[in-house]
Amino acid sequence: MMGYVTRRLLIAVPTLVGVAVVSFLLMRLIPGDPARVLAGPDATAADVELIRRQFGFDKPVLNQFLDYMGRLATGDLGRSARTGDSVLAEILARLPYTVMLAVLATLLAVLVGCTLGVIAAVRREGLADLVLSGLSVFGVSMPVYWVGLLLVILFSVNLGWLPAAGAESWQGYILPTVTLSFFTIGFISRQMRSAMVETMEMDFIRTVRAKGVARWAVVLRHAVRNAALPVVTVIGLQFGQLLGGAVITETIFAWPGIGRLLVESIGARDFTTVQGAILIFAVALILVNLLTDIVYAYIDPRIRYD
Template identity: 50%
Template structure:
């Protein structure tokens, strides 16, 4: 098991290298001059040139990438063009807000989604099943920005139950969490339902009933654990998309997280900042998927370790 973890962590390095290269190239090849942006609209040519030199933007691209990589290895993600503060500090400062939002949204999606899916699967084609189906269709098709504004309009503007923006209390967390998590509630509900229906037709479910277990216990104990592997897989896949969604949700609800930091960075053409954010997101996604893979062998004893 330890060997396997070490192997998997080693494999992360080329993955992250590829990500860093891709991000670096994209950001340096898009039109626009980051130095000019950083200097401001009225800056003199000399000042712009100075900034260009200062950030190494006058060097050949391959050399810039080499320097960049060397710095990353030392834990230095460079300085923000705009604030002149280390990018790593900016990320660390904003990270808790994003992790909080993404974590709660994922929790919301998994708990509510799986519960709805399981309940639907217990009585296929019943009224409950149809209701869950309808809701998930709605959840999947509603765009995040639309859903967010709608919720804000209803619960903040009309009913005045919840704050429309900002971060601080648990109440601030409610609307962003729902907005970010709802599409994934729908997805988890659908997958949980279909996986559970497959599992419930297995022979061992009949055995469990023949032992005298009531249907509830059969479903929640014997079936759900067997349905867990595909659901956990989904968790890995959707964590990345959820972080992508966080960028939008943070912007809608003025949530002071990494997503907004990155959006601001993109607008300002703050290359170092954007690179750092994307690298952070990529690392988070890759790590979550590693944890997911390790979870398989915990959940299903048939999957060999190592």
């Protein structure tokens, strides 16, 4: 297993280089002069020129690129043009908030999504299945920003139960977590339902039933564990969606995480911070996919990586 993990991490290096190249190039394609944005509306032409030289925007793009990649190779993500702080420090300060939100949303989505999916499959074609299928279609059809705003209107504005923004108290975590997991709950529950329906028709389920094992044990011990195999893959892939959702969710709830950092930095044409944040997202995605494959091997004895 260690050999496999090492190999996977080594394969991740070219992927990250690719991400760095693409994010660098994309930023140069965005219209707008970063020096002018940084200098502010009242700045003189001389000020703008000074800033341009200071951050190296006056050099040819190829040179800027080589500088950036050279620093990256030493683990230096550069300095933020907006605040002058180290990009790495800024990201690390905000990372725990985003990680916490993503982990909570994933846990909630897995817990609720799998439960709903199993219930729908067991009560197939019954009322529960119909209601739950409707709910999950609702879940996957609602855009994140719309769900977030509706929840704020209901629970913060009208009922006044939960804060609309900020991460100061544990109550502040509730609405962003629910918002972020909304789509994933719908998605996972649909996947789980179809995987369960398929598994329940397998020969080995009939064998277990023929042994006289109680129905709940047939479902929980055998069907759920086998149905979980394809769903784990989906959860891993879903994490990318979750990161995208985090950008929007953090903006709605003024959440001090990386998603909002990214949005603010794009607005300010803060190239280095944007590139750093994208790189961190890529690292997170690669690690989660690796984790997914490790979990997969753990729950399916047929898969061995070495």
